[in-house]
Amino acid sequence: MSKILTNRFFNRPTLTVARELLGKFLVVRRGKKEIALMVTEVEAYDGHYDKASHAHRGETARNKVMFGGSGVWYVYFVYGMYNMLNIVTGREGFPAAILIRGVEGVVGPGRLTKKLKITRAVNGKEASRKTGLWFEDRGIQIKKADIVRTPRVGVHYAGPVWAKKPYRFIIKSHQ
């Protein structure tokens, strides 16, 4: 039995959602087929005060969906090559999102979007069946003891404090 995750799930503290997103399934529909892969690695970007977050310098054309309601995709293009897939969390007006860094069999945020053909076309759209890209709870529970937390990757610019925050969550058996 599987349940589609909605605003109800994402409209909570970002770190809580990040931890609970491990073990859930990212589902992408292509034609008649649905591909479901378990989420194994994520990173939280939490609030305008988070110096590693795009939202730290205020709202811009790129990051505006982070400031909106939760349960919405935030996809941006970086390094001239890669789309990064995020899901917006927290209440409207509070800029936060979770970067999906890895799913079963695909490690790395750039590889993930490339392999699943996820582009900025879904930016600002709801994570739902209608969009063709969503999350499901398929009953798998990841125990706290089976989760590793580390600093986030590639955020040296955030300064010593924020670069070291343990906002990256990985399923131990997938690290």
Added chain:
DNA sequence: ACGATGATGAAC
């Protein structure tokens, strides 16, 4: 260790 490759945002 480094280059690919282009959008972004801040400075000018």
Added chain:
DNA sequence: TTCATCATCGTA
């Protein structure tokens, strides 16, 4: 309008 930077990855 220019310019440094970038929530990365493949090749070496």
